Amino acid sequence: MSHDHNHDNELDPFAARVRALETILTQKGLIDPAAIDVIVDTYETKIGPRNGAKVVAKAWVEPDFAVLLIRDATAAIGSLGYTGRQGEHMQAVFNTADTHNLVVCTLCSCYPWSVLGLPPVWYKAPPYRSRAVIDPRGVLGEFGLTLPATTKIRVWDSTAELRYLVVPMRPKGTDSWSEERLADLVTRDAMIGTGLAREPA
Amino acid sequence: MNGPQDLGGQMGFGPVAPEKDEPCFHAAWERRALGVTLCAGAMGAWTIDESRHARELLHPADYYGSSYYEIWIKALETLLKRHGFVSDRDLAAGKAVDPAATPKRVLKAENVPAVLAKGGPCDRPIAAPARFKAGEMVRTKNFHPTGHTRLPRYARGKQGTIEAVRAGFVFPDTNAHGQGENPQWVYTVVFDGAEIWGEGADPTLTVSIDAWESYLEPA
Numbered sequence: 001m002s003h004d005h006n007h008d009n010e011l012d013p014f015a016a017r018v019r020a021l022e023t024i025l026t027q028k029g030l031i032d033p034a035a036i037d038v039i040v041d042t043y044e045t046k047i048g049p050r051n052g053a054k055v056v057a058k059a060w061v062e063p064d065f066a067v068l069l070i071r072d073a074t075a076a077i078g079s080l081g082y083t084g085r086q087g088e089h090m091q092a093v094f095n096t097a098d099t100h101n102l103v104v105c106t107l108c109s110c111y112p113w114s115v116l117g118l119p120p121v122w123y124k125a126p127p128y129r130s131r132a133v134i135d136p137r138g139v140l141g142e143f144g145l146t147l148p149a150t151t152k153i154r155v156w157d158s159t160a161e162l163r164y165l166v167v168p169m170r171p172k173g174t175d176s177w178s179e180e181r182l183a184d185l186v187t188r189d190a191m192i193g194t195g196l197a198r199e200p201a
Numbered sequence: 202m203n204g205p206q207d208l209g210g211q212m213g214f215g216p217v218a219p220e221k222d223e224p225c226f227h228a229a230w231e232r233r234a235l236g237v238t239l240c241a242g243a244m245g246a247w248t249i250d251e252s253r254h255a256r257e258l259l260h261p262a263d264y265y266g267s268s269y270y271e272i273w274i275k276a277l278e279t280l281l282k283r284h285g286f287v288s289d290r291d292l293a294a295g296k297a298v299d300p301a302a303t304p305k306r307v308l309k310a311e312n313v314p315a316v317l318a319k320g321g322p323c324d325r326p327i328a329a330p331a332r333f334k335a336g337e338m339v340r341t342k343n344f345h346p347t348g349h350t351r352l353p354r355y356a357r358g359k360q361g362t363i364e365a366v367r368a369g370f371v372f373p374d375t376n377a378h379g380q381g382e383n384p385q386w387v388y389t390v391v392f393d394g395a396e397i398w399g400e401g402a403d404p405t406l407t408v409s410i411d412a413w414e415s416y417l418e419p420a
Contacts, residue, residue, distance in 0.1 A: 015230035018274055020295035022237050024287055027297035030244060034310035036236025042317060043235070044225045084320040089368075106209035106353050108253055109269060114320075118235070120223050124269040126214040133209045133355065133408050134398055142217045152405045157209065159351045160387050160411035161323050161370055194219070 048117035051082045052165055053186035055115060056197075057179045059092070060170045070094070073165065077115060087114025087163055093156060094167045095193075100151050101166045102140070102193035104132035105158040112163035116188055123192065133157060143194045166190065168197040202347055204257040205264035209355040210398070234270040238277050243316060244304035246284040249323075250377035254349040255279045325384035327369030331414070333388060337363045338420035341390070341412065349377035352416045356408075360420045361392040364409060372413055386414040 025031040055077055059066040069076040073090035077083075090112060093101040105111065106129050111119035122128050131139050136153045140146070147153070156164045168190040174182060177200075189195030208214075226232050242252060255276035256264075264272060281287035285302035308316060333339060343358035344350075351373050369384040376382050394406030 012228070012230065014271060014274075015228065016295075018230045018234050018237065020292065021274065021278065021281075021287075022233055023295065024291045024297050025237065025241065025281075028286070028301040030286055030301060030304055030307060031237065031240040032307060032309050035240050035308045035313050036233060038310045038313040039236045039239050039317070040226075040232040042313070044232075047317075048225075084318040085316075086320065088320040088322040089324060104209075106355075107206050107351060108256065118225060120220065121227070121269070122217050122219055125218075126208055126211070126265060127217045129208040130211040130214050131217070135403075136406060137403060139217055143219055150405070152407070153403065154391075155406065155408045157353065157356075157408060157410045159353060160367075160413070162367060162387075162389075162411050189219075 043113075043118050047082075047113065049115075049186075049188035049191065050183070051080070051117075052112070052115035052188070052191045053183040054080060054179070055082070055092075055165065056167050056186045056191065057183040059167055060182055061179050066094075066167075069167070077165075082114045084114050086110070087112050089162050090115070090165060091162050092165045092167050093154070095169045095196075097169070098152055099154055100147055100193065101154050101156060101164075102132060102136050103156045103158065103164040103166060104129060106130070106133055107157075107159060110158035110161075110163065112165050114163075115165055116191060120188075140194060143189060145195055166193045168195075171197050171199050173200050202254075202257060202349065203345055203354060205259065205261035206253075206257040207354050209353045231270045234274050238273050240308050241277055241281060241286075243306065243308035244286070245306055246286070246302070246304060247280050248371075248376050249321065250349060250371070250373040251379070252276060252280060253373070254377040255283075257349065323371040324368045325371060325382060327384055327386060329386075331366045331386045331388075333363045333366065333386075333414070333417065333419075335363050335365055339363055339388075339390060339417040340420040341416055342418060346374065348374065350374050352412060353410065355397055356390075356392065356410050356412075359392050359396050361390040361396065361409075363388050364391045365389040367411065370413070372415070374413075374415075388412050388414070388417065390417065 059069050069092045073092040077090050109124040133155050185198040190197045256272050288299040290298045340360045367387040370387045371382040372385050389409050390412045391407050391409040394402035
């Protein structure tokens with residue numbers, strides 16, 4: 001099937017609904033459509049999991065930074081220039097050989113935007129929000145992650161304004177690696193707790 | 202409220218569906234939905250707590266049948282109508298028909314970077330000392346308010362341990378309803394999996410919540 005003109009918005013009632021709302025608010029002078037463009041560009045190109053990966057890599061190579069990250073994560077993360085909306089009150093939680101951390105927001109979609117960007121769809125959807133607290137191992141299995149039966153699992157439900165960043169364990173065989181190279185091993189999922197840092201290739 | 206948002210421990214939603222190389226947005230309208238929601242919030246007419254509560258007020262069938270950006274937009278229409286910025290006639294016409302309330306401010310493009318970088322801190326100084334200290338045993342209250350609360354149902358009436366005394370924070374249960382910030386101490390409270398889920402709970406599991414002081418009593 002081919003189309004000779006673009007009518008995507010006519011096909012999608014919800015797209016039309018959002019467009020109508022934007023039109024009404026713009027006509028009333030309540031919003032600046034150019035501000036929407038800047039917001040979208042910020043989260044599409046500037047703020048994302050690369051920020052968090054740099055925080056984790058720095059904590060791996062600089063013990064003093066790791067100590068600050070434990071004590072005052074907001075200040076530690078702010079020292080790298082990552083501040084602001086949905087990152088105002090940060091906590092960093094460190095995985096150990098004994099304990100694996102997993103972050104969820106059962107009540108809505110609280111997520112550390114300043115270091116991870118916008119949350120993925122699955123993080124905001126009922127399957128993850130309902131089961132992370134009662135069946136974390138089952139959930140991790142759906143991400144392809146099976147932890148030893150003896151590993152303790154700590155689930156952090158973000159019920160207040162604290163935002164959690166998981167610091168995964170540093171992979172073995174990376175002792176001589178630079179911070180920049182290490183950051184490439186730190187995935188978004190590793191910083192939510194639904195994954196581990198990548199092993200060196 | 203015991204609404205559709207309170208999902209912890211619910212069953213029947215199926216497996217999580219992680220998406221490989223997930224894009225930031227899945228449709229062009231999601232970009233606008235994010236921006237419109239943030240710009241409308243920046244008018245300063247409502248708080249983040251009121252906006253969360255507006256989402257919870259969706260009928261459960263509507264909430265569970267909607268994507269998250271759809272939930273945002275549906276709740277945003279409620280907020281805009283409640284605060285006099287948009288009318289049913291505007292929405293029906295798809296254009297501005299009725300006059301609007303005057304916003305405290307309008308977010309202009311040039312101010313977006315500064316506004317996003319500043320965020321909206323909601324910690325507040327508290328004169329009273331914290332009632333509980335780290336290591337203390339506490340029990341969460343068993344209550345079922347019809348308004349907004351951030352104490353999930355699965356964690357009500359449960360015994361746990363104060364792991365950390367955090368700071369004073371705006372109390373959402375009143376702030377969501379325009380009844381003031383009334384800041385309280387917030388604590389991280391950790392529970393054994395078995396205390397929450399009982400028989401069959403994962404023996405390696407602990408779950409924590411961040412709880413306002415009035416949610417807690419000494420155990």
